[in-house]
Amino acid sequence: MGALQMLTTRLIHKSLIILYVFYIIYYPVFSSSFIFSRYPMFVLLTIGMLLPYIIKRDKSILRLLSNRYLYLLMLFVLSSSVYVMVVQVLNDSASGGLESLGFLQNNIINLMIINAAIAVDQLRKLGYTSRKSFELLLKLGAFQGIVSILGLIIPGVKALSVSLYYAAGGSNIFVVDSRIFGISGDFTFGTPIYHGLLAGLALYSGIKYGRNYYGYIALILLATFVNGRTGLIAFVLLAISTILYFSIKKGILKVIPLAVTILLTTVMLFGLVGRFSPSTYNFVNSFISDTESLIFDRELEGNYAVLNDSFRLPTGTDLLTGNGNRVYVTDENSPDQFRSDIGYVNDIYMGGLLYALSLYSIFFIYLLHRPGEDRFIILTVISILLLVNIKGEIYRASSVLFLLVYLKMLMDSKTNRIKV
Numbered sequence: 001m002g003a004l005q006m007l008t009t010r011l012i013h014k015s016l017i018i019l020y021v022f023y024i025i026y027y028p029v030f031s032s033s034f035i036f037s038r039y040p041m042f043v044l045l046t047i048g049m050l051l052p053y054i055i056k057r058d059k060s061i062l063r064l065l066s067n068r069y070l071y072l073l074m075l076f077v078l079s080s081s082v083y084v085m086v087v088q089v090l091n092d093s094a095s096g097g098l099e100s101l102g103f104l105q106n107n108i109i110n111l112m113i114i115n116a117a118i119a120v121d122q123l124r125k126l127g128y129t130s131r132k133s134f135e136l137l138l139k140l141g142a143f144q145g146i147v148s149i150l151g152l153i154i155p156g157v158k159a160l161s162v163s164l165y166y167a168a169g170g171s172n173i174f175v176v177d178s179r180i181f182g183i184s185g186d187f188t189f190g191t192p193i194y195h196g197l198l199a200g201l202a203l204y205s206g207i208k209y210g211r212n213y214y215g216y217i218a219l220i221l222l223a224t225f226v227n228g229r230t231g232l233i234a235f236v237l238l239a240i241s242t243i244l245y246f247s248i249k250k251g252i253l254k255v256i257p258l259a260v261t262i263l264l265t266t267v268m269l270f271g272l273v274g275r276f277s278p279s280t281y282n283f284v285n286s287f288i289s290d291t292e293s294l295i296f297d298r299e300l301e302g303n304y305a306v307l308n309d310s311f312r313l314p315t316g317t318d319l320l321t322g323n324g325n326r327v328y329v330t331d332e333n334s335p336d337q338f339r340s341d342i343g344y345v346n347d348i349y350m351g352g353l354l355y356a357l358s359l360y361s362i363f364f365i366y367l368l369h370r371p372g373e374d375r376f377i378i379l380t381v382i383s384i385l386l387l388v389n390i391k392g393e394i395y396r397a398s399s400v401l402f403l404l405v406y407l408k409m410l411m412d413s414k415t416n417r418i419k420v
Contacts, residue, residue, distance in 0.1 A: 010126070017122045020049070022140050024115045025194070025399045027185040029168040038168070038185060039104050042111050042398075049118050060125075064117040064409050069366040074110050076362050081106035084351045088324030105326070105350070108398050109363075116405040120413075130410040134205070137403070138216040141198050144191075145219025148181035148226050152276040161187070178283040181226040190397030192231025193388055195224040197381060197403060200238025203262070204377055207246050207255065214258075218265050225269055226280050230391045234384050241380045310340035314349055322352035328393065343389035359395065360386075367408055374411065 023045070027038060053061060065071075081103040123133045151158040161180050168185045170176070175188060184191040199220040206213035224231040243259050274281035313319060327340045327349050340346065347356040364382050371378050381404070385394055394400060 014126050017119070017126065018136065018140075020045075020122075021119050021136065024112075024119065025137070025140065025402055026144070026183055026191060027398065028164050028183050029185045030164070031167055039108070042108070042115075046111055046114055046118075049115070053118075061114075061117040061121045064120055064412075065113070067366070067369065067412065069362070069369045070113065073362045073366050074113060076358060077106050077109045080351060080355055080359065084322070084324060084355065087322055087351065091324045105396060109395060109401055112398050112401040113405050116402055116409055119406060120409045130413055133410055134201075134407065135213075137198060137406075138202055138213065138220070141195055141220040141223065142216045144182040144184075144195070144223040145221075147183055148223045149219075151181040152226070152273070178277075178279040179227050182223055184227075186397065186399065188228045189230065189392040190399045192224050192228030193234050193392075193394075193397060194231070194399040194403055195220050195227075196231035196234030197238060197384070197400065199224060199235045200242065201377070201407075203239055203258075204242045207242065207250075207258070217262070218269065221266070222269050222272075225273055225284065226277065229284060230388050232284070234388055237384050237387070238380060242377075245376055310342050311345060312340065313345060314352075318352065319348065320352045320354055322348060322350050322355060324351075325349045341392050343391075343393040343395070346393050347395070367404060370412070372411075 027041070029038065029041075052058070084106060085103040120133060123136065128136070147157065147161075151161055158181065161182055161184075162176050164183060164185070165176065165180045165187055168187075170180075170187070180187050182191070199217050202213040202216050202220065206217075221235060224235060239262060243255050247255050270281070270284065273284070314323060326346055328346055344356065347359065367378055367382060368375070385400070388394060
């Protein structure tokens with residue numbers, strides 16, 4: 001094989017792996033038909049990516065999966081998936097079609113674990129260090145920021161994003177008017193939280209390693225701004241915690257200029273959004289107003305009032321064992337005639353307190369296994385996950401799950417270790 005042919009083959013391989021990582025993170029849905037929906041595509045893609053490993057008897061990804069806490073997590077997810085499915089059958093509560101089955105909902109975690117291992121291994125074979133593997137996520141997030149900017153000023157780009165939103169099952173006209181920018185299959189919850197965490201991790205890495213990570217933050221933050229307020233909360237909390245942490249470690253004078261720069265950048269982004277998309281500006285601004293009312297007037301308004309009304313748990317034995325219902329959508333056949341997007345409420349209805357507490361505990365134990373000097377950032381991210389789970393189901397947010405497992409595998413790598 002000639003040098004040019006080898007270079008071409010390598011370039012094609014690299015391009016395909018980058019596209020693969022992009023798809024796994026953002027999973028844009030191109031058709032509403034079953035075969036192109038979320039779970040079937042994830043399963044088919046995972047099988048397709050595993051086939052070369054099976055054919056070549058390549059065990060390299062097994063080394064990335066060789067963590068006893070990860071084994072425990074995957075085993076629990078698989079067994080609890082069967083448990084929730086049995087509960088659903090016994091309670092006749094799987095009326096929402098295939099995607100309502102707890103088996104599929106739970107095993108998105110295992111699919112993301114396997115795909116994270118494949119992504120890390122394939123990038124390593126392409127010569128990516130752990131830092132470069134992390135930087136790839138930043139570049140993809142910045143690309144989403146660029147697409148979001150184009151969507152703000154070019155109606156055709158916005159229309160493309162809206163078509164992806166509809167293909168993924170979206171139907172809210174208000175959401176379309178005020179949000180939906182970029183390329184995604186989960187515009188309003190998972191992707192904004194992923195971007196918020198990613199921007200915060202870029203800030204942490206920039207301060208800690210002195211690398212040029214700061215240039216990515218503005219574009220990633222813009223992609224967060226225009227799609228979901230929960231992602232903005234994730235970034236703000238992570239940024240504040242990081243700045244306070246390094247103020248103690250390095251001295252406050254060394255981080256004040258950075259804090260001021262971030263504040264000014266956020267204000268400028270807010271103004272940019274207001275200039276090109278007033279409805280998005282009003283959407284974000286209403287959250288700020290609602291928060292001010294909560295803090296200063298002790299009044300629940302907007303989403304805070306909705307969340308207060310949505311917090312309701314099953315009673316009796318169902319509180320411990322669950323009844324298989326996912327109350328994210330209202331089921332007219334369900335005895336629990338209400339809707340809630342609170343993650344804890346949905347998890348407890350699905351499998352009960354024992355299931356929910358075990359799932360959270362095992363996942364967090366895995367993340368905290370041998371954290372080294374990065375215990376602070378891992379604990380901060382876990383705290384943020386516990387908070388944002390109030391506004392949605394974090395264990396259905398596959399992009400967030402991928403981010404955490406992917407970075408954990410990079411941290412656990414014996415060579416080119418990155419601490420993010």
